Amino acid sequence: MKINGNAIRPGMIIEHQNRLWVARRTMHTQPGKGGAYLQVELKDIRTGTKLNERFRASEAVERVRLDEKEYQYLYADGDMLTLMDQETYEQINVPRDLAGDAAVFLQDGMTVTVSSYEEEPLSVELPESVILEVTETEPTVKGQTAAASYKPALLENGVRIMVPPHIETGTRVVVMTADQTYLERAKD
Structure with missing residues (x-):
């Protein structure tokens, strides 16, 4: 589907220079001289390379749906x-x-x-979060809960994350898959 160059929004996937790109950032620019354009930061879906490109309203680009x-x-x-x-x-x-x-x-x-x-x-x-068991962590130290401190923990899949002091070995926790961070104690 063809769209105007100034209709590109972050998250859109377009075909440009015979490659698929996802728009990361867009910024409308209107210089004192000449026509307005849209400055777009693109990232190649397959290779991860980045490209900064200018698109004018008169240009048509191919929007791709996955x-x-x-x-x-x-x-x-x-x-x-x-x-x-x-x-x-x-x-x-x-x-x-x-x-x-x-x-x-x-x-x-x-x-x-x-x-x-x-x-x-x-x-x-993957799903936003997964539930995993803590297989190894340091014991809880009394009085350490006053400050917002975290301690390292090893999960059943071998990944190390930081957990609050009250989490002990054997506890099942919810972990965010995107950034590998502790979310909460599992409710099961």
Whole structure:
């Protein structure tokens, strides 16, 4: 779908120079001389390279819509993840790096969202949070709860995070997959 150059908004995906880009930041600029333009910071979806580009209102750019579909995570085999379509039970293999840093939180049977363009998977998105058990942490020290202090903890998947002092070994916690931070004690 063609849109005007000045209609680009952060988060939009466009096709520019025969590549797919996601708009990170936009800024309207109206110089004293000449026509107004939109300064856009773009990031290549496939390679991660950045580009700053100017688009005028008279320019037309192609806006791209990605197909999103839910899959069930089955297992990892080296650098590949095996996912299953929940409707057709068809299995696909995608590179592990499409999940980014959050790949360490993949659990058997987890539902993930795969974004693809023209049948090519571009990203694997995990749920916002996961519940994991703390396997190792320092014991609680009395009187340490007065200040907002945190202590290191090792989770069952081998990831180290910072948790509040009242969390002990064996406690199940909710962790944000995007930035690997403690959210709360699990309510189960």
